[in-house]
Amino acid sequence: MTNTPDMTDAPGGAGWGRWLARRLPVVGGLAAGGVLLLGVPAFAHVSVQPGTAPKGGYATVNFKVPNERDNASTVKLEVSLPTDHPLASVMPQPVPGWQIEVTKAKLAKPVEMHGEKINEAPSKITWTADGKGVEPGQFQQFPVSVGQLPDNADQLVFKALQTYDNKEVVRWIEPAKPGGPEPENPAPVLTLTAADGAGAPAKSGTQDAQDTKDAKDTAADAGAVSGSDTTARVLAVIGIAVGIAGVAFGVLAGRRRSA
Structure with missing residues (x-):
């Protein structure tokens, strides 16, 4: 008959303590065996x-x-x-x-x-x-x-x-x-x-033409962006100059009134 702890005894009580004490050596042996199995090196070769x-x-x-x-x-x-x-x-x-x-x-x-x-x-x-x-x-x-x-x-x-x-x-x-x-x-x-590049799909004539068109469109867009950027810079400089002139005019007018 297998000895089991009294289920009415709370974990950690006297019954559980005596049952665990009798089985700790077995559990420890199994754990040690598991460690030994895990520690065996994997087979390797050249x-x-x-x-x-x-x-x-x-x-x-x-x-x-x-x-x-x-x-x-x-x-x-x-x-x-x-x-x-x-x-x-x-x-x-x-x-x-x-x-x-x-x-x-x-x-x-x-x-x-x-x-x-x-x-x-x-x-x-x-x-x-x-x-x-x-x-x-x-x-x-x-x-x-x-x-x-x-x-x-x-x-x-x-x-x-x-x-x-x-x-x-x-x-x-x-x-x-x-x-x-x-x-x-x-x-x-x-x-x-397979050699590097083998199997890479070749471009058709239609695809080449489309690539050329895309490149031209990209260049045109870049030129438009560049032109817009230049215009914006010119307007910004003019605005700064006008602002400076307005400040100078205000300072001069104030001095005249003081005089």
């Missing part, structure tokens, strides 16, 4: 930020690397660049405390960039810490300017290897399947969007 860029242009992206270990620091990041859509221009931004190496590879099929054929392109970027690296509870961003982005693809996949100072290597190389759950170690993905 990613590309921002996650989108326009097709056919250049973009600066950041490879964001969080440290997911409590007892080790990230000391190396290796990012493999896509080979199905090679990037002819890859320029990492210097990051204090890190050495950067860009590895190039010969292309199976030359690509054309700015009217020139390119037979090799960057295939991998390696960042190696020459200090403490990314310590527990921290993250680091590695900026890279990349281009020219392809205009015939919807995404670029960058497989990454994250190395800790305890020799552990986490391989962020698993591709995500459309409609499927996120892999345990997903590869960073840059989604390519």
Whole structure:
């Protein structure tokens, strides 16, 4: 039989006090468990930020690397660049405390960039810490300017290897399947969007004529306003002059009467 406080006893009375005393340890345990669950850090992985860029242009992206270990620091990041859509221009931004190496590879099929054929392109970027690296509870961003982005693809996949100072290597190389759950170690993905300005409606000849007419009307209105403003200023000056003359005449007349 469950012991419950005497409902005839007022809250705060002896019956309620004994009932709460017996159940406080249980309530406290549940509360502590809730705090522990809320305190578990969210799962994070190596990613590309921002996650989108326009097709056919250049973009600066950041490879964001969080440290997911409590007892080790990230000391190396290796990012493999896509080979199905090679990037002819890859320029990492210097990051204090890190050495950067860009590895190039010969292309199976030359690509054309700015009217020139390119037979090799960057295939991998390696960042190696020459200090403490990314310590527990921290993250680091590695900026890279990349281009020219392809205009015939919807995404670029960058497989990454994250190395800790305890020799552990986490391989962020698993591709995500459309409609499927996120892999345990997903590869960073840059989604390519329609080029800037694409899809903007073109103006018709009628619209251009209307725009020209509106511009002329605006100019005419501005001229009319300017002319009205000038007339108002002239009248104001004349009024001030007349006022001054009237005051002077009144002062002179008063003196004559006094004399």
